[in-house]
Amino acid sequence: MASDPSADATEPSSGDASDRVYAELLARISEGQFAAGERLYEQALAQDLGVSRTPVRDALKRLAAEGLVDTTPNKGAQVVSFTAEDTVALYDLRAQFEPVACRLAVPRLSEDDLAELEDLDARMQAIVAGGQDPAELTRLNNRFHAIFVERCGNRHLSIALQALFRPAVVTRTFRQYSPRSLERSMQAHQQLVEAARAGDGEWAESVMRSHILSTRHATGHQGDAEDVETLTE
Amino acid sequence: MASDPSADATEPSSGDASDRVYAELLARISEGQFAAGERLYEQALAQDLGVSRTPVRDALKRLAAEGLVDTTPNKGAQVVSFTAEDTVALYDLRAQFEPVACRLAVPRLSEDDLAELEDLDARMQAIVAGGQDPAELTRLNNRFHAIFVERCGNRHLSIALQALFRPAVVTRTFRQYSPRSLERSMQAHQQLVEAARAGDGEWAESVMRSHILSTRHATGHQGDAEDVETLTE
DNA sequence: CTGAGGATCGTTGCATGCAATCTGACAGAT
DNA sequence: ATCTGTCAGATTGCATGCAACGATCCTCAG
Numbered sequence: 001m002a003s004d005p006s007a008d009a010t011e012p013s014s015g016d017a018s019d020r021v022y023a024e025l026l027a028r029i030s031e032g033q034f035a036a037g038e039r040l041y042e043q044a045l046a047q048d049l050g051v052s053r054t055p056v057r058d059a060l061k062r063l064a065a066e067g068l069v070d071t072t073p074n075k076g077a078q079v080v081s082f083t084a085e086d087t088v089a090l091y092d093l094r095a096q097f098e099p100v101a102c103r104l105a106v107p108r109l110s111e112d113d114l115a116e117l118e119d120l121d122a123r124m125q126a127i128v129a130g131g132q133d134p135a136e137l138t139r140l141n142n143r144f145h146a147i148f149v150e151r152c153g154n155r156h157l158s159i160a161l162q163a164l165f166r167p168a169v170v171t172r173t174f175r176q177y178s179p180r181s182l183e184r185s186m187q188a189h190q191q192l193v194e195a196a197r198a199g200d201g202e203w204a205e206s207v208m209r210s211h212i213l214s215t216r217h218a219t220g221h222q223g224d225a226e227d228v229e230t231l232t233e
Numbered sequence: 234m235a236s237d238p239s240a241d242a243t244e245p246s247s248g249d250a251s252d253r254v255y256a257e258l259l260a261r262i263s264e265g266q267f268a269a270g271e272r273l274y275e276q277a278l279a280q281d282l283g284v285s286r287t288p289v290r291d292a293l294k295r296l297a298a299e300g301l302v303d304t305t306p307n308k309g310a311q312v313v314s315f316t317a318e319d320t321v322a323l324y325d326l327r328a329q330f331e332p333v334a335c336r337l338a339v340p341r342l343s344e345d346d347l348a349e350l351e352d353l354d355a356r357m358q359a360i361v362a363g364g365q366d367p368a369e370l371t372r373l374n375n376r377f378h379a380i381f382v383e384r385c386g387n388r389h390l391s392i393a394l395q396a397l398f399r400p401a402v403v404t405r406t407f408r409q410y411s412p413r414s415l416e417r418s419m420q421a422h423q424q425l426v427e428a429a430r431a432g433d434g435e436w437a438e439s440v441m442r443s444h445i446l447s448t449r450h451a452t453g454h455q456g457d458a459e460d461v462e463t464l465t466e
Numbered sequence: 467c468t469g470a471g472g473a474t475c476g477t478t479g480c481a482t483g484c485a486a487t488c489t490g491a492c493a494g495a496t
Numbered sequence: 497a498t499c500t501g502t503c504a505g506a507t508t509g510c511a512t513g514c515a516a517c518g519a520t521c522c523t524c525a526g
Contacts, residue, residue, distance in 0.1 A: 016306060016479070016480090017479080017480070018479075018480085041506095041507075041508095042507080042508075043507080043508095051480080051481090052480060052481045052482070053480095053481085053482090053508095054479080054480055054481065054482090055479085055480070055481095057291075057508090057509090058290075058291075058294055058479095061291055061294050061295060061298075062294060062295075062298050065294075065295050065298035065299060065392075066298060066392070067388065067389050067392045073249060073487090073508090073509090074486080074487050074488060074507080074508055074509075075487090075488070075489090075507085075508075076507070076508060086387070086388075086389075089386075089387045089390075090387070090389060093387065093389075093390050093393075096333075097330070097393075100329075153322075154319070154322050154323070154326065155300060155319075156300050156319075156323060156326075156396055156397055156400050157322075157326050157397065159298075159299070159300045159396040160326075160330075160393040160394065160396035160397045161393065163389055163392040163393035163396055164389055164390065164393045167389050249509070249510090250509080250510070251509075251510085274476095274477075274478095275477080275478075276477080276478095284510080284511090285510060285511045285512070286478095286510095286511085286512090287509080287510055287511065287512090288509085288510070288511095290478090290479090291509095306478090306479090306517090307477080307478055307479075307516080307517050307518060308477085308478075308517090308518070308519090309477070309478060
């Protein structure tokens with residue numbers, strides 16, 4: 001009788017409210033919709049997302065535990081802000097650790113995982129060719145890298161790496177990459193797919209390391225005047 | 234005037250209720266007061282700790298994000314349980330990563346940090362000599378290792394390593410070490426203090442790696458009939 | 467005696483209310 | 497004019513109430 005599903009058309013399928021809020025905030029932060037250091041008000045977010053403050057609080061706590069927001073006792077949460085040194089250090093660490101996870105993951109990838117990697121690769125290439133929608137590109141790229149981390153075979157390594165990986169994603173949003181770096185990244189992705197398909201963990205590890213190191217270097221070009229309107233790695 | 238700290242003698246310094254609950258649960262899990270896989274009921278913990286369910290929920294969410302408890306959607310939280318393989322893998326990863334943090338941390342240690350390390354070392358030796366209070370030994374040891382992780386100079390590396398470090402602490406609680414391993418660990422701690430005092434990060438890194446690897450090996454002796462009533466690394 | 471179905475209980479998840487704390491501005495004094 | 501003290505608004509943290517989901521036990525049919 002009173003159940004009117006037309007009003008709440010906000011994807012009721014995917015899990016509980018708390019998880020939805022978390023996923024939404026993670027996406028917004030990753031896509032740079034929040035400025036660095038911007039304060040996140042619980043009630044405002046709650047109204048915006050159509051829930052109460054409780055699930056918002058849960059999501060913010062979770063993000064804080066993962067190092068994506070800073071919280072101070074009675075002041076609330078604000079998006080992390082990085083110094084240039086932080087960013088460099090983060091990429092160094094990621095270059096050290098993520099390839100290890102990649103090597104561990106490749107032999108464990110299922111057919112579905114491989115198919116998803118190929119699909120993501122294809123969609124990213126399509127976006128680059130069209131030169132549009134950098135936010136979607138960021139999202140796809142995050143997912144691409146996340147697959148390796150998630151499948152590394154050890155849940156705690158996965159959690160640990162995500163603590164390094166996600167903040168790096170955030171910093172990356174502020175950087176813009178030259179078309180050449182972009183092209184090189186796309187080739188690295190292709191090679192990663194091939195290595196994964198071949199089940200060659202060492203190959204994939206090597207490619208991933210080169211991939212990350214090359215993107216680190218690419219961050220030095222932010223002052224350049226090239227037509228850098230798309231951003232990803 | 235009017236400031237009378239005598240009434241609230243429950244360590245008013247350390248943050249709010251939520252933080253206290255978190256610290257308490259972390260300590261209990263680390264000390265093995267909860268069995269592996271034991272379910273943690275919000276209301277029971279709330280009553281036990283004298284707070285409402287809200288801060289308990291917050292603490293459990295935080296522990297879940299760090300991988301110390303498992304949560305299932307409408308079933309709540311339970312303490313993580315590890316397979317033997319998990320434990321081995323965790324020690325491998327820790328042996329790879331924690332020494333790196335140690336090397337980074339040593340040049341950054343303050344005089345207070347060094348003094349605390351020496352103090353912790355002395356107290357652990359006293360406990361070993363007396364052969365008493367393994368729980369306190371565990372606590373001191375955790376703090377000893379945590380100092381290096383916290384001072385590694387990169388907040389996100391710190392978070393990432395704690396994700397590997399804390400679960401290892403949990404698994405360690407179930408293991409009992411022979412007196413010889415114990416003695417070796419104490420010597421490693423002494424050497425770490427020396428290296429830290431000397432500001433030699435590489436030395437400390439090497440000692441830390443040996444230290445962790447030796448404890449990993451020590452876990453194979455759990456069937457032995459030696460008088461292993463104390464436990465630490 | 468065994469298996470299936472249903473009902474009751476317990477627990478979690480979300481919403482809301484209240485108190486404590488922090489932020490900001492205004493008024494007054496030096 | 498600048499600085500300080502006070503006050504008002506706003507926001508967070510905690511406590512509690514309600515609904516939904518899951519688990520367990522009992523009953524009943526085969």
